[in-house]
Structure formats: structure tokens, C-alpha cells
Amino acid sequence: MAKRVKGVVQINDLPDSVLIHIMSFLSTKVAARTSILSTRWRNLFTLVPNLNFDLDEECPFWGWRRSSYRAPIKRFRCFVDGVLFFHDMENVDKFRLKFCRKRSESVDSISACRWISGALKRGVKHLDLNISLDKFTLPDALFTCRTLTLHLRSVKFFDDNSVKSLFSSCSSLEDVVIEKCSMKKVRSFSFSHPFLKRLSVIHSCDNFNCWLMIDTPHLSNFKLIDHVVAGYSLKNLESIVSVIKILLEDEDLRADATRHATSVFREIYLARSLVMSAYSLELLLSCEPLPDFPTLVELEIPYNKAKQLNSRDKGLETLLPLLPELQNLAFRQDVLNSLPEEVPCLLFKVKAIEISNFVYDQDCIRKAKYILENGRALEKLTIRTSICLYETKLKISKVLFAYPKKSKQCSILIVAIVLLL
Template identity: 70%
Template sequence: MAKKVKMKGVDRISDLPDPILIHILSFLSTIIAARTSILSTRWRNLFTLVSNLNFELDGCISRWENRLRLRKFNSSTIKSFRCFVDRVLSFHGRTNVDKFRLKFRLKRGKCVDSDSACRWISGALMRGVKHLDLNISLDKFTFPDALFTCSSLVTLKLDIVLVLHVPEDIHFPNLETLHLKSVKFFDDNSVKSLFSSCSNLQDVVIENCSMMNVKSFRISHPLLRSLTIIRPCYTSNCWLTIDAPCLSNFKYIIDHLVAGYSLKNLESIVSADIQFLIENVDLQADARHAATIFREIYRVRSLVLSLYSLELLLSCEPFPAFPTLVELETPYDKAEQLMSSTDKGLETLLSHCPELENLAFRQVLFFDVLISLPEEVPSCLSFKVKAIEISNFKEDEDCIRKAKYILENGRALEKLTIRTSICCRFNKLKISQVLFAYPRKSKQCFILIV
């Protein structure tokens, strides 16, 4: 019988073709990829052929410091990082760069100098970078002029505290994704020039950006498909204008109301996440403010609402209808409080959503919002709703009664998930016994109590 030959210490990875090894290295930070050059002569220059450059100053910390979560950057560490980036870019020569990511956030007095950062960014632009991601902290930093006329850019992500003064000759013919975080817009013209320069723009994220100098923040684009606006600041004097006929995903999280809205051509929105996170004294005034948004997204199929957004929606006059809504969710946010009393309850919303199939209330007590049990059962509950998730279920007569109402009227119901606020296993068992024994309109209905 032939003996089995055991292969020990065989380096199968090094036998892979260069394109595969380079592809593997492209998923690593550049400093880790560079360390592979000491493995053997086979690996010595492979990292210089990687088109994805990812420079993070955190990568210069020793493994021991990283374990201790120490972030002590001395002058020698910063100097080593600066020399390393310069050396890698020089190795690349004129080789094209597909992705370029630069990340460092340091305290005052311990920082990479602005000239070096500007030189590195310029180097990436000269090499035809397609995806540029800058997450940096610098004093008195200005972008190189070449950035605003870079025709190769497809993705631009900026997380940097600075005043974004956009020149009039800006031109991004191939830019599809634009993410801005923490920037301060210089004026209305900067906003207008920025968005009008991107003829192929499809994805926009505006997060924690200052609108102090902006009176009209206008996003008007015929190809835009995804728009996210998260907690803009200094918005009290800013008017938000959105005109996007192809927009399908809209996320709007705000804790300071804007001066007003001008919204049009939003009928194509499929998924919306509307979260008003601050409650003002005048609920009706806020509801009139929010009604402008709700009326424009009426064709939405999936809708996420914060607790206060739901309260504002239920306070709208006249009440907006959602003829195509399929999914409704309130996300979990421990910072939010339960809703105050409103004239209308969830039953009003259900009666205006004939196609609703999935309900998920992950924080607010579902049955606190469902004020009444109408004799005329909403058509969606009778024929469409397939899944309901309820959180903070309590062992009281009102909750049990409303749960029975759902079971006896939900003809299409497939799953009812109840998350109790009760720690006692015995009380959970009592709820289970009552609901499991109650007759259900839907034969395929499954009840899960956790």
C-alpha cells in the first residue's frame, strides 16, 4: 500500500498568480500590505502594485498599545507615518490609484501637517483616483485646486471640519457618490455649484453639516437615487429644497427644524426613514411642519418613523394616505420617550394604508398607540397584514384584549411576535396560555412570545 505523503510547510498562497495576490492585498490597510514584503522575495514588491491605498495613522500603533487601547501619537510616530505615505506614493510612480483613503484625527500640537496631506491628496488625484475617502482633522486646511476638477472621481467622501468653499468652475462629470460629514457650507452658491457640477450623481449623504451660512439648501438632480440627511446644525434659517424625480431611498434624521420645505417630484420614493428627534412645545405647529414631508412621500412602500415622527403623523390635518405602504417600523431608540396623548391612534393610520403587510414597533408600546378597536376593521388588518412585532407588551387586560382583536381579525396574519417587558417566567407563561388558546382567524398564524 502506497504511503500517504504529508505536505508540511508548503506555501500554497505564494504560488498564486500575481493578480490574485494583489487582489487579496487590496483588502488590507496599506501599512499591513507593506509588511508582507518581508515574507520573501516573492512578496517584496507586490504591495506596490495594489491600486487601493488605505492610510490610517492608527495602523502605526504597536500591537501591544492597540490592545491597551492607547492612542499616544508622538512626533516620531507621526514622522514615520508621513515618511511611509511618501514612500508608498513614490513606489507607485504613475500607476493608477483606484481607491485612496486617508484617516487621522489628532489633538492640537500632534498632527500631520497640512502641506503633507495636501501633497498626498494631489498625488492621488494625479494618478486618476476614482474613490477618495478623507477622514482627517487639520487646522487651516484647504483642498488642492485639482480636487474640484477631477474628472476621474466616482466616489467622494469627506469627514473633515472645515468651511467648504466651492469654486464656480467645479466639475465632477463622473461623480456618483458624495458623502459629506462635519463640513460647513460657505454659502448658497457653494451648495448650488456643488450639486450642479455632478451630472451623474446618484447617492448623497449630508451628516452633521453646518447650515449657518445657508438660506436655501437646494438638492435638485434628475438622476439622484439615494439621499440621506442626518442632524444638520444651525438650520433655523435654512430652507430645504428637494427636487429628485428618480429618488428611491430617503433618510431624514433631524433634531432641529428647518425654516421650511419645498419638495417636489418625490413620487418615486420606495423607502423612507423619517426621524424627528426633538419635541417642541407646539405639537400642532410641528405637525404642520412635518406634514409637508409626509404628503410628498405618499407613494412609499417601506416607512421607518421615530416615536415623535409617528406622533406628528397622527396629528396631521388632513391625514395623509399611503396607498402603497407595505412595511411600517418604529426603530429602537432608548433616548426617546413614549408618545404623549393624541386625538388619533394607530387605527387611523391603518385605515389609510390598504396594502400594509408588516408592522414592527420595536420601542413604543404598540397598544398604547392603538387607542381604539374600530368595529369596522381596517382592510389591511383583515386581508393584508402578515407580520406584526410588538415590544414592551404588558400583562394587563387592555393589552390582552387588543392582542385578541388582532388574532380574531387578521385573516392573512402569519406571525405575531410579542416582546414582553416582564421578567417573570410565570407571567410570560400566563400570557402564552391565554393567547395560544384564543381562536385565530388565520390558520397559519404563528405566535412567538419572548
């Protein structure tokens, strides 16, 4: 028997709760292998709250032969059945099931449905399904689960009824993500839910003739990253108070896109935090009249060199007077086309400003000087430059650090990718 080293804690000395927490970061197959270590370890893996079953990881596609693919599938089915049968946890935090590569024979839909139902009976909170089956019906228990977050990725909706039947059945959902789904045959993607709090629609609007219709009275967090569709109908969004990301994407500003997308901004006027692309900003500035954002505290227009504002007579400075409570502002230097005239939020409210895509030229330096000279409440100014030489960073630092600041408590941070020559 090996001797214990004084002062050193061995893994067997740790309490069961710590060992179970460590195993929760392992795949279920690896966690199950610990049962052979000793009598104490025999049943510990059955208490792990995270279950992760991945057939493609266990049996890579390139390693399969037609004469032997039935055995790995049979072993996989027996393993999942055994784990769920012996699992002692009443509550499962995460359940992941993956077998997405199509083969002539794969896991059958009856087994998949049985495993998902087993996770639902244990109160699963996060269900991650990445499966490829020609015909598969989700278990009825999924639609009444009160602990579930629904994340749909690469799901194909066949028609308007398929959308309606799915979401109308999930009566207790609070968190939904729709990512890279296909809506080519959907005319109206209608989402009406009384209890939903968080909704994300990401790269799923592949049908420009589709309408996006949302009616969610308790929605607090809304993320939309997609192309502009035929139209929007957004109702009962008065509860939105947290982060909202509106990153609409398109190649040009079409008249119908401008007309339809502006309805998005009119419905989120009570937002406290807003992230949007430069293209979204131009759509917003095309609204007649421009909407007010009386409660907006944070505004971010992330850097994307591929997108440029088409309209040079309007910029961020047009929007700033409509943001009386703004405190945190992050923007690309090129979306501020001209220096604003005595904007109250910049003078008295804004505490943190971040400027990206900053270069050492007269226009950028002038914008930074204006902010330093007028920001009375400013506490931090962050400058993010693109790739530059070390000497260029020194020039920017020398100019800005020496310039007088209206706010005595303001600090300046310059972040750059530096090329040393």
C-alpha cells in the same frame, strides 16, 4: 526547510487573488509589511483595492513629544507617496485618509490634495476623509468623479453659497450622506441634483431657522433623522420607491413644526417602505387632510421609550385605513391607542406584524388577540417584550398560543430579555 503536512494548505499555496482579497481587510501599513516575506509577496500589496492611511492610529496623540513629532509626519508622508507611486491597480474601491487631531504641525494641505487626486485618478468608489486643516480646498477632480459616493461628516458650512457651490459642482453624484454637519449660519440648505438616487440627512439641522430644500427627480431612497427645522421645500420626489426613514425629533409639538413638517409626508406619498418615530407619526396625524399612501408595503415605528405620543385621541389605527397595500407592520404597542374597526389591510393584506414594548397586561393581550382573531393573511406575529421574569414570558406564551387564529398558517414568536430568579 519545513516539511509540508499532507492535506494541509499553507498560505503560500493560495492563489494571488485570494491573498490580495485577504490583505484588503488589513490596514495599508500592515499589508505593506508582507512584502518582506518572500520574493512572491514583494509586490502583492500594490494590488490591494482598499487603501487605508491613518496618521492618528500610527502615531497616537499621547505618544507625541514636541521634539519628535516632525519625524512621524515625514515618515507618514513618504509612506503614502510611496504606496500611491507603486500601486498597480487601475481601480481603487476604497480610499481612507485620516489625520483629524490638531497639532502645531500636521500633514500639509498640498500633500492631502495630491493623495486625494491620486485616488480619484484610480476611479475610487468610496472616499473617506477625516482630516483637520485650517485651510483646505478639495481637488477639482472630485466634483466630476463618476464613481464616487460622498459622505460628509462633521463638515461646517459657512453660508448658503458654500452649500450651493459644493453640490452644484458634483454633477455626477448618486449617493450623498450629510451627517453631523454644522449649518448654524445657513439659512437655506438647498440641494438640487438631477442624478441623485440616495440622500441621507442625519443630525445636521442645528439651526432651527434653516430651510431644507430638496429637488431631486431621480431620488429613490431618502433618510431624514433630525430636528424639525423652520421649513421644508421638497420637489420632484415621485421616484421614491424604496426605504425612507423619517425620524423627526423634538421635545414638543410646536405649531410651526407641525405646519412645516407635514409637507415632508405629502411629498413621499408613493413610498413603498417607511420608518418613522412616534413623534413623526404624530406630526403625520396632524395633517389636514391626512395623506394617502397607496403603494406603501412596509411600515415601522421603532421602539423608543423616551418618546410618547402627546395626543391620545389619535394613534396608528388612524393611519392604517390609508394604507391599502400594507403587508409588513412593526410598531410599539403604545402607538396603537385603540383597536381599529375592520381595517381592510389588517383583514386581507398584512402578512407580518411585530409588536415591541409588549408587557403582560390586559391592554397588550387584547391587542394581540385582536390581530390573531382578524388577520386572515397573517403569517407571522412577533412579540418583543422588555425585561421580564421567566414566569411572565410563560404566561404571555400560554395565553397567545392557546388563542384561536383566523389564519391557519400564522406562527407566533415571543422574544424577551428574561431574568431568571
